[in-house]
Structures are given as C-alpha cells and as structure tokens.
Amino acid sequence: MRLYHPRQAPGAIRCGHPGWINLLAALLLAWITSACAAPQATQALIQVELAADGETLKVNLNAGSTVQQALDRAGVGLDALDRTEPQSYTVLSDGAKVKLIRVSEIFEVEQVVLPFERQTLRNESLPVEKEVLIQRGKNGLQEITYRRVFEDGVEVSSQPIPVNSVILEEPVPEIRMIGVQTPFSPVDIPGRLYYLRDGNLWKIEGNTGDRRAVLTTGDLDGRVVSVSPDENWVLFTRGSDVDGRINDLWAGFIGEPAEGGSVAGQEDQTLVDLGVDNVIHFADWAPGSNSKIYFSTVEPRPTAPGWQANNDLLSLTFADTGWTTQWVTIIEANSGGVYGWWGTEYRWSPDGRWLAYARPDSIGYVDYKTREITKTLDIVSLQTFGDWAWVPGTAWGPDGNVLYTTEPGVSEGSNVAESSPDFDMSAGRFDNGSFLRLVRQTGMFAYPLASPLQQLSTGDLEYQIAFLQAETPERSETSAYRIEVMDRDGSNRRTLFPDEESPGIDPQQYWGAWSTAPLPDGGGLALAVVYQGNLWLVDVNSGETFQVTGDGLTTRVIWR
Structure with a gap:
C-alpha cells in the first residue's frame, strides 16, 4: 500500500516547532499587558454662566478653569479698571456664575x-x-x-x-489798624529808642509820644535785631516759610529817605536778603561798619530744640543794591565743647578790640584777625536734664576792659557744680585772664547790662551794672526776677524794678537797655525795660517809673 503525505509550504512552522511556541507566548503577553493597563478617560467639562455687557452667556470649560479663562473662552476682554465677581483668579465649579462689572x-x-x-x-x-x-x-x-x-x-x-x-x-x-492810644503821659528822652513790637520795628525820638514804625514786614522773629552805627540800617532775622529752614537774615534801610524818596515802612523800602539762613545765636555789625556783618549759623533738626549748632563764625559785606560778598570763614564749624549742640554766643566790646564768646562750658575771646580762639574762664556745664543748655549771659563794661558774666557755684550739701542751684555774677579781664565773683546767688538768668561811663564830681569816670536777681535763687530756673543795680565793683547794690507789690520779671536775654545820656530836666540815667510785654522807663537815680506802651506786644528794646 502506498501512503501519501501533504507537502508543507516552505517556511511553515510545524506544531511543536520552537517558533510556534514563541509566537503563542508573544500573543499571550500582549493580552496580559492590555488587560493590566489603566483605562483612557476623557477630561471632564463644566459649564458656567457669564453675565457681561448686558448679556448672559453659557460657557463650557475644562474642570479647574479660572474666571479669567472663562472670559478668554467667551472672547470678553477686561479694561484697566474693570473687575469681576468673583475675582479673576478664582477657580470655578460647574454651574458657577461670573459677573463682569465695567468700571469707568x-x-x-x-x-x-x-x-x-x-x-x-x-x-x-x-x-x-x-x-x-x-x-x-x-x-x-x-x-x-x-x-x-x-x-x-x-x-x-x-x-x-x-x-x-x-x-x-x-x-x-x-x-486794618485800630487806635489803642494809651493815657500814659509822654516823657522826654535822650537819643532814640527802637523796640520790637508784634513783628515790626518801631522808633521813639524826642519823647515817648512821638513814635513810628520804621520796619513793617511783620515777621521779625526777634533772634537778631541790631541797628547799624549810623542808624540807617537794621540787621534782623525773619521767619521762613521754606520747609527745613528756621529763619533768614536780612538788612533793612530805616534811615531818613532822600528828598523825593520813599518813607521807611512803605512797600518800596529797601530790604536786602543777605542769603544767610538759620541764624539763632548771633549776627551783628562789625565795629564801626555799616555794611560788614559777622554771624553764626545752625543746622535745622526735627527734634528739640530744633537745631544743631555749627558754632562757626563768618562774615560778609553787602550793598543796598542787594550785592553781597562771598562768606569769609573766621571760625570753622566745630563741636562747641560740652553741650555744643546748643550753640555759642558772641559779643563785641564797645571799642571793637575784643569779640567775646560764651558757650555752655567756657568763656573766652576770638581774635578775628588771626582766627584763633582763646579760653579765659572754664564754666562747669550745667545739667539741665532737658532739651536746652544753659549759656552764661555776658556784658562788656563801657571801656571794653571788663567782662561781666554768671557762673555756677557750689551750694551747701553739694560738691557737684553741674547740678548746683547756685549762680554768682563774676567780672574779669581778658588781658590777664582773672575773674572775680562779685555777687552771690543771683540766679542763672542774671543777664547783666553795663551803663555808659559817667563822670563823677571828682572827675573820675564810673559806671553801673544792672542785672536780674532771682526772687528764689535756689530755684532760679523757674523763678521770677527783679532788676537790681550796683556800682561796677559790686558795691551800692539796690533793687530797682518792679515794686514789691507787682509781679516779678520773666527773665529774657534782651530784657532792657541803658539810656545813652541822663533824662532831661535833671533826671539820671534810665533803663528801658520790657515788662509784661510793655515798654517801661526807669530813672535809675530816683527810681521813678514811666509806662510807655500798653498793648503787651513789645519783646526787645535798643537805646541809641
């Protein structure tokens, strides 16, 4: 019997062959992998309602979208002032309502x-x-x-x-100016009285009933008021409206106008801005000059007392055309010693030989030619425990040889002068550096004033010293004061003004001025005194008093 077998195509894989097994394994692996992978989901959508420009729109968005994204999806723009409710960064949920508000x-x-x-x-x-x-x-x-x-x-x-x-x-x-003429009887006076009243400078000449305003800017702050030697000009500080500036230094013409010229006090009077600001302690005419001045400056500060002193000394010259020279530095800005932030006072001697300085820790003089400072008297700096520093008041004798001042003493039970309540008046000479205590316990604000030289019947020349005496010397910082007068050596001391029935004087550095000559009709030398805001005259020999003003607005007085 003959057996026949079917022919296998080339490349075919027989069952049981290794290639067949590999194919089955690959298919199985792909099936298992696909079964384990996460399912692919489509992103959820939400719908919100947008009300804008009179219409209401339905807008579909991806979940997690913001108000701004909703506006972008709807094609609605925002102007600079427009706003939305809720705000544009808010994340929306399904069914949310958004309102666009147009702002103009x-x-x-x-x-x-x-x-x-x-x-x-x-x-x-x-x-x-x-x-x-x-x-x-x-x-x-x-x-x-x-x-x-x-x-x-x-x-x-x-x-x-x-x-x-x-x-x-x-x-x-x-x-409007309203008359308040007071019933005070006029008094004849020698020389001329200048007084600062309500920010203006007034002048009395001949008798106290003849007075007129010579400078009427209305803003003199009283820090500096100095009449030139020829009495044609006044050096003064006026308040400043500029932020960070305390005041400005000016010169004003107060002399008699030329024929056909303007009258001082009118709008066209000559005023010269000297280009100097922040002057607190000192500005004055150079001895014998009507155009050269010396001055010292401070730097404004927002904290009390309102400044930091430079303790400098400078000079300039000006002309009535407004021209000024560049500043000349005599003393550079410096710390000023203990409590130097408060500042330094300067005072010319009557003959112009000396320029004295006084500061919280010393008294001395400045040689303005060599520009050197010489300390003559050490002052124990007073601890005021406040935002101010005590500077001793000074006054030159009329011959320019002796300087009168006040210095702290040491009270019983205390050996610390820095906190002592005692203050004494001293006198000294710069040529030999010696100082002598003349009056004990005057109080810290004695502010002495020396009279002009007077010729005695013997032919000798003498002068007197007026000063403020504290009613309670142990509390002189807050005490009221009374005017006392003595001879230059401290003898013949007596209380002059006010009388015992009247309140004492509130002590001020520029409390008064001596007359340049005796009062007419046999009177003696007189003191012009600022008392309770009014100007008074006191005959030093007789003690007779005369009230000159009654409006309570006077703050400084000068007698020339």
Missing part, C-alpha cells in the same frame, strides 16, 4: 473762591478806636479736580473725590 471714571474741575482773612493791628499812635484801612482784602482762587466712579454706567461714588488741588491765586488779607 470721569474727572471734573471746579474753581473755588478762597475768602480773604481780616487782620487787625493795634496802634498806639492812633486815637482810641480810630480805624485805618492799611491793605484791602482780595479773594483768592483755588482749582480742585474731582474724580467720579461709575460701574456699568451707574455712579457708585457717594460724592466726588478730590484728587488734586492747585492755588491759582493766593488771597490777600485785609489789614
């Missing part, structure tokens, strides 16, 4: 009238209740810009919001 603003400009102020100046040279219009008032004009806010066309600002203000025209105050 407009600006309106309004002009407002600024009413002028009314000021009244009291003038003792006018009869009582007589009124004179000095300056007509004029309203000013202010421009104010307001902002109004709208949301979806509806105004939401409760009232317009001011965002800018400009003064187009400053108001001009109305100034």
